Amino acid sequence: MGRTLTDAEDSALVAAFRAGRVDAFEAIVRRHYPGLLRIADLRSGGGAMAEEAVQSALVRAHGALRRSPAVENLGAWLRRVVQNCATDLLAARRTAPAPLVEIAAQGAAPHAGLERAELRRLVAEAIARLPDLYRAPLTLHILEDLDAREIATRLGDNLHSIKSRLARGRRELRRRLEGVLARAGYR
Numbered sequence: 001m002g003r004t005l006t007d008a009e010d011s012a013l014v015a016a017f018r019a020g021r022v023d024a025f026e027a028i029v030r031r032h033y034p035g036l037l038r039i040a041d042l043r044s045g046g047g048a049m050a051e052e053a054v055q056s057a058l059v060r061a062h063g064a065l066r067r068s069p070a071v072e073n074l075g076a077w078l079r080r081v082v083q084n085c086a087t088d089l090l091a092a093r094r095t096a097p098a099p100l101v102e103i104a105a106q107g108a109a110p111h112a113g114l115e116r117a118e119l120r121r122l123v124a125e126a127i128a129r130l131p132d133l134y135r136a137p138l139t140l141h142i143l144e145d146l147d148a149r150e151i152a153t154r155l156g157d158n159l160h161s162i163k164s165r166l167a168r169g170r171r172e173l174r175r176r177l178e179g180v181l182a183r184a185g186y187r
Contacts, residue, residue: 006030010074014065025065029058032075035144036082042139043086045124053086060085076154083136090128126176134169137162 005013005027013031016024036057040050061081071077127135127142140146140154152162 011070014071014074017065025062028061028074028078032078035075036078038144039079039139040082040086042124042142043083043128043135044090045121045128049089050086053089054082056085056089057082073154073156076156079136079154083132083139086128090125123177126173129176130169130172134165134172137165138169138173141166 005016005023008016008024008027010028010031013024013028017028033054036054037050040053040057041047044050044053057078061078064081065071127138130138136155137148137151140151141148146154148162148166149159151157151166152159155162
């Protein structure tokens with residue numbers, strides 16, 4: 001496999017890793033890291049938490065790939081692991097009050113507008129709080145600009161189901177964002 005590790009199929013990389021080739025796991029990380037980080041970024045609100053979610057997911061994946069049965073779609077499996085890690089981190093972070101909740105509790109008037117980074121954070125948190133059923137397709141659509149057919153292929157689901165989940169997810173996200181943005185003084 002030597003020089004062709006970067007060109008190897010995911011299944012060949014997993015097999016090589018299980019056979020003891022550390023460089024095969026490194027190739028898996030190089031290939032999938034950017035997409036995993038985008039998903040974690042959207043799911044967790046970004047920054048250090050997204051990095052932490054991806055690192056945690058890769059640690060989990062490293063152990064699981066050695067002992068679990070064959071993974072049919074490595075990319076989809078890794079995305080699910082990252083989503084789970086980001087959800088765990090976000091749940092742990094939710095125990096601390098959000099800045100906007102503190103402002104509202106103090107009776108302070110919200111700022112006239114939000115900085116772009118704050119708006120992105122609010123949108124990312126709203127997406128992260130969506131049920132997995134809607135979050136996964138929306139994340140792939142928004143971050144990776146995939147259409148419904150490509151999302152169905154990636155998630156191993158049928159096209160009709162993905163279209164329905166995208167539409168319902170958008171409606172739910174819009175509903176959640178309207179309240180958050182209004183409370184933040186953005187609308």
